[in-house]
Amino acid sequence: MNDFTGQRALITGASSGIGAAFADELARRGADLVLVARSQDKLTALADRLAPLHGVDVHVVTVDLAAPDAGERLAAETTARGLQIDVLVNNAGFATHGLFADSDRARIAEQVALNVGAVVDLTGRFLPAMLERGRGAVINVASTAAFQPLPYMAVYGATKAFVLSYSEALWAETRDSGVDVLALCPGATQTSFFDVVGTDAASVGKRQTPQQVVATGLHALARRRPSAISGRANALLAKLPRLFPRAVSVKVAGRSLRPATAT
Ligand SMILES: NC(=O)c1ccc[n+]([C@@H]2O[C@H](COP(=O)([O-])OP(=O)(O)OC[C@H]3O[C@@H](n4cnc5c(N)ncnc54)[C@H](OP(=O)(O)O)[C@@H]3O)[C@@H](O)[C@H]2O)c1
Numbered sequence: 001m002n003d004f005t006g007q008r009a010l011i012t013g014a015s016s017g018i019g020a021a022f023a024d025e026l027a028r029r030g031a032d033l034v035l036v037a038r039s040q041d042k043l044t045a046l047a048d049r050l051a052p053l054h055g056v057d058v059h060v061v062t063v064d065l066a067a068p069d070a071g072e073r074l075a076a077e078t079t080a081r082g083l084q085i086d087v088l089v090n091n092a093g094f095a096t097h098g099l100f101a102d103s104d105r106a107r108i109a110e111q112v113a114l115n116v117g118a119v120v121d122l123t124g125r126f127l128p129a130m131l132e133r134g135r136g137a138v139i140n141v142a143s144t145a146a147f148q149p150l151p152y153m154a155v156y157g158a159t160k161a162f163v164l165s166y167s168e169a170l171w172a173e174t175r176d177s178g179v180d181v182l183a184l185c186p187g188a189t190q191t192s193f194f195d196v197v198g199t200d201a202a203s204v205g206k207r208q209t210p211q212q213v214v215a216t217g218l219h220a221l222a223r224r225r226p227s228a229i230s231g232r233a234n235a236l237l238a239k240l241p242r243l244f245p246r247a248v249s250v251k252v253a254g255r256s257l258r259p260a261t262a263t
Contacts, residue, residue: 013092017191
């Protein structure tokens with residue numbers, strides 16, 4: 001699946017970072033696009049650059065995917081514009097850092113709604129038509145955070161463990177259907193992610209570029225893999241927790257993520 005000419009990809013979180021890099025690379029490979037996020041100005045600028053550069057058709061849909069009716073609105077919008085979605089990239093997501101008991105309830109609910117709720121909802125809306133057509137792809141952006149519990153980023157780690165488990169299960173369910181499902185697990189990547197988190201504590205090792213992450217994802221998709229970790233060092237690090245008792249792994253993770261203010 002290296003050439004995407006004639007296919008349309010819907011990318012969430014396309015206004016920045018890994019999502020914008022997916023938009024760039026999929027357009028370069030011939031895909032028409034639907035760019036989704038909240039920042040209309042950034043999405044429009046990206047669409048205005050990519051459409052003439054690659055001769056592809058690019059639509060922008062501005063929506064807050066943490067809102068309860070977001071999936072319904074997005075699907076209604078693609079239907080109204082007559083857009084068939086052949087590739088779904090569930091990429092939008094964010095993390096928070098700090099003691100769970102002290103965290104902002106609303107921000108936590110938003111995180112679960114975006115990182116988990118929107119992924120399940122949009123997959124549920126677009127996967128059935130792909131299965132009917134006997135072709136398509138769903139790429140869900142998880143994280144190396146999926147491989148062990150993360151104290152002080154407890155909700156984020158759990159949302160990404162969910163995305164990994166959910167995507168690999170769907171990969172098995174859809175294996176003989178012509179539709180590919182992939183969980184893409186980046187490690188630390190050079191994007192706005194850490195500005196949103198407000199700390200670099202979770203940034204382990206040398207940061208990859210979003211382009212490297214996208215290349216890993218599209219390579220793994222072409223090889224019909226259930227999941228892929230981007231970067232050799234990240235792949236090794238992700239395996240480490242399995243070598244130790246869970247209590248040890250979680251304590252080690254907690255030591256490196258502990259906020260300076262925590263007692
Ligand atoms: N960077 C890393 O180190 C890293 C590592 C592992 C996994 N990841 C995962 O990679 C994915 C992309 O993150 P990134 O690193 O590219 O970070 P980023 O540069 O901060 O991009 C996040 C994207 O999500 C969108 N978004 C945030 N809240 C949204 C909402 N409520 N509704 C719709 N869109 C929303 C943002 O757009 P608007 O603000 O315009 O809405 C933006 O386009 C996330 O799922 C993240 O968990 C990142």
